[in-house]
Amino acid sequence: MEISDASSYPGHADEVFAPRGEEELAAILAQASNENIPVTVMGAMTGLAGGASPQGGWGVSMTNFKRLEVAPGRAVVGAGTLLRDVQSAAPANGQFYAPDPTENTSSIGGNIAANASGSRSFRYGATRAHVLSLRVALADGQIAEYRRGQPIDFEVPAIPLPRTSKHSAGYRLSPGMDFVDLFIGSEGTLGVVTQAELQLLPAPKEIMGGVVFFPSEEAAIDAVERWRPVPGLRMLEYLDRGSLEIMQVPQAAAVMVEQEGEIDLDMTDALEDASWFGTSPSDRERFRRFRHGLAEGVQERIHRGGFMKLGTDYAAPRDKCREVVRIYRSTLDRDLGIPYVMYGHIGDAHLHINTFPANKEEHARAKAVLDDLACAVVEIGGTVGAEHGLGKRKAHLLRVQYKPDAIEAMRAVKRRFDPQWLLGRGNLFEAG
Numbered sequence: 001m002e003i004s005d006a007s008s009y010p011g012h013a014d015e016v017f018a019p020r021g022e023e024e025l026a027a028i029l030a031q032a033s034n035e036n037i038p039v040t041v042m043g044a045m046t047g048l049a050g051g052a053s054p055q056g057g058w059g060v061s062m063t064n065f066k067r068l069e070v071a072p073g074r075a076v077v078g079a080g081t082l083l084r085d086v087q088s089a090a091p092a093n094g095q096f097y098a099p100d101p102t103e104n105t106s107s108i109g110g111n112i113a114a115n116a117s118g119s120r121s122f123r124y125g126a127t128r129a130h131v132l133s134l135r136v137a138l139a140d141g142q143i144a145e146y147r148r149g150q151p152i153d154f155e156v157p158a159i160p161l162p163r164t165s166k167h168s169a170g171y172r173l174s175p176g177m178d179f180v181d182l183f184i185g186s187e188g189t190l191g192v193v194t195q196a197e198l199q200l201l202p203a204p205k206e207i208m209g210g211v212v213f214f215p216s217e218e219a220a221i222d223a224v225e226r227w228r229p230v231p232g233l234r235m236l237e238y239l240d241r242g243s244l245e246i247m248q249v250p251q252a253a254a255v256m257v258e259q260e261g262e263i264d265l266d267m268t269d270a271l272e273d274a275s276w277f278g279t280s281p282s283d284r285e286r287f288r289r290f291r292h293g294l295a296e297g298v299q300e301r302i303h304r305g306g307f308m309k310l311g312t313d314y315a316a317p318r319d320k321c322r323e324v325v326r327i328y329r330s331t332l333d334r335d336l337g338i339p340y341v342m343y344g345h346i347g348d349a350h351l352h353i354n355t356f357p358a359n360k361e362e363h364a365r366a367k368a369v370l371d372d373l374a375c376a377v378v379e380i381g382g383t384v385g386a387e388h389g390l391g392k393r394k395a396h397l398l399r400v401q402y403k404p405d406a407i408e409a410m411r412a413v414k415r416r417f418d419p420q421w422l423l424g425r426g427n428l429f430e431a432g
């Protein structure tokens with residue numbers, strides 16, 4: 001059976017199971033372990049790294065894990081529950097769930113496995129910062145429960161982290177860390193998350209939103225640098241000229257903002273009269289759809305082209321935002337020679353580049369250019385994967401981010417939890 005996630009990374013499984021609860025899941029994992037069958041965990045398949053595309057063996061869909069209970073300060077959520085369902089349940093008791101990966105049809109299990117983030121991570125951090133506890137089915141079928149703060153019971157070295165405000169590339173290891181942090185971002189390679197307890201925050205009383213247009217990229221970045229420290233600002237998203245073309249808006253650059261309280265931003269050089277502002281939830285939803293429409297439009301164009309997604313998820317340290325945009329533009333305009341767009345989470349110096357190759361030669365060239373950019377980003381303290389994980393499509397970038405001893409430390413953790421190397425085979429590391 002052919003199966004691919006949203007990146008079109010080719011996958012196939014001999015069988016796909018959709019267990020109805022932990023007991024069934026545990027039995028499937030125990031059998032897979034006895035018979036040495038690889039198992040790939042499948043959430044909502046919106047991933048962009050090929051992580052949920054099985055490479056043979058069994059696929060295990062978490063779609064039936066749909067528990068959703070909201071209480072003051074927290075929600076208990078089954079791994080297959082969709083993000084949008086958590087987002088719409090949270091307002092009970094005036095609360096909200098802060099992480100906002102823009103694809104709200106993704107599952108909470110997938111969000112945890114990729115340490116997803118998105119637009120509001122600029123203020124609230126990634127999924128990692130909002131998980132209070134996890135239930136996990138381990139490779140041999142045992143079910144474990146881990147609470148925030150429960151330390152791992154084995155030694156790991158400290159893995160050097162990039163200086164970025166977001167990071168999701170490889171295991172996060174540090175001596176004395178907790179189990180919850182180990183499983184978050186592990187991309188289905190250490191265990192299957194069945195349920196999570198998520199933190200809910202008090203909902204802000206008033207939120208203003210806007211899409212602010214600028215006559216140039218330079219002017220937009222100047223504004224981002226001015227606005228980043230403004231209190232209450234919770235979203236800074238960028239759309240370049242090519243992105244706006246896809247959305248049929250004839251402008252050079254846009255920055256999408258959300259601020260808790262009244263918008264109080266210095267609009268120097270902004271095209272204020274052409275810009276859109278709104279206070280109501282429906283205005284914000286319109287802006288959100290506009291922003292997400294771009295991500296979907298890009299996906300559509302990639303699928304039409306018939307090639308696997310060739311885009312980046314790199315982030316730089318926030319103080320290197322201007323520098324990284326300069327590096328991207330000069331390299332892409334000099335070496336790429338095909339259409340591309342650049343957009344995303346500029347508050348975190350985290351811009352996605354997506355390329356649109358029309359043939360194999362262009363695809364190979366674009367891949368080489370984007371791989372070169374990965375090295376350039378790491379050189380200035382950045383990450384090769386900020387929110388999508390590396391999956392299979394970008395597993396080769398683990399070696400760009402980390403030295404061999406750090407990768408060996410991660411592999412040792414993988415062997416401890418999954419000695420037969422059955423879970424998420426091909427994600428992050430080659431098997432072995």
Ligand SMILES: Cc1cc2nc3c(=O)[nH]c(=O)nc-3n(C[C@H](O)[C@H](O)[C@H](O)COP(=O)(O)OP(=O)(O)OC[C@H]3O[C@@H](n4cnc5c(N)ncnc54)[C@H](O)[C@@H]3O)c2cc1C
Binds near residue numbers: 050051110
């Ligand atoms: C148009 C578009 C826009 C997007 N925008 C964003 C964005 O702004 N921010 C962002 O962070 N991401 C974004 N994404 C990527 C994607 O939505 C996220 O990576 C999301 O977290 C994937 O969730 P999923 O349920 O679809 O996971 P899947 O694609 O099904 O799986 C992703 C990975 O998680 C593993 N996994 C899934 N469920 C579990 C589980 N229960 N236990 C253990 N491992 C599991 C899989 O094996 C795989 O490795 C976007 C995607 C699209 C298509």
